[in-house]
Amino acid sequence: MMPEILSSPLALAVWAALGYLLGSVPFGVLIAKTMNLGDLRKIGSGNIGATNVLRTGNKLAAFLTLVLDGGKGAVAVLIARAFALEDAVMLAGFASFLGHCFPVWLGFKGGKGVATFIGLSLAAAWPVGLLVCATWLVVAFTLRYSSLSALTAAALSPVFAYVTGYAEMTVLFIALAVLIYVRHAQNISRLLAGQESKIGKKG
Numbered sequence: 001m002m003p004e005i006l007s008s009p010l011a012l013a014v015w016a017a018l019g020y021l022l023g024s025v026p027f028g029v030l031i032a033k034t035m036n037l038g039d040l041r042k043i044g045s046g047n048i049g050a051t052n053v054l055r056t057g058n059k060l061a062a063f064l065t066l067v068l069d070g071g072k073g074a075v076a077v078l079i080a081r082a083f084a085l086e087d088a089v090m091l092a093g094f095a096s097f098l099g100h101c102f103p104v105w106l107g108f109k110g111g112k113g114v115a116t117f118i119g120l121s122l123a124a125a126w127p128v129g130l131l132v133c134a135t136w137l138v139v140a141f142t143l144r145y146s147s148l149s150a151l152t153a154a155a156l157s158p159v160f161a162y163v164t165g166y167a168e169m170t171v172l173f174i175a176l177a178v179l180i181y182v183r184h185a186q187n188i189s190r191l192l193a194g195q196e197s198k199i200g201k202k203g
Helices: 010-024 027-034 049-053 059-083 086-101 114-124 128-143 146-165 169-182 185-193
Strands: none
Touching: 010 086, 027 049, 027 059, 027 185, 059 086, 059 114, 059 146, 086 114, 086 169, 114 128, 114 146, 114 169, 128 146, 146 169, 146 185, 169 185
């Protein structure tokens, strides 16, 4: 089901810009620098997300990155929901995801968006977010692959949206899932080749 357009083009543009700016804050890079862990883009996979921060061996830094990357997606959604209509809410959430993946501050070379995806999912439709988290945790604890956990949760998120009464957000979750798969192209290749790193392994 396509979401109904309720807001003006100008309002949508404003909320998209706000969502993007919130999402583009590279918390992983900032935390790694603050804690003297080095340039995160030169460690492990070079990704700026929590999984790669964990490869530095600093669990606190990884946890903070996870919370803050998720938080910026949630904040974008919650602010929009407080002041705007639901189409702007979904756009702000999607834009925050784009901001994380393609931050202007890092030459549009950002993370893979998993934590931001989870955060905005919890804020936009909490039943969907909880099911996404549960799926990620089950796959992560059983198979120990962060990428496979994210791919599975993302693929199921549109289904979760539909069956939990958030059919109007199905398109949003389809778009997020597609981008997550695009951002995980190299991970997918390594998974198929049996060369993907497991959770907790230093890069």
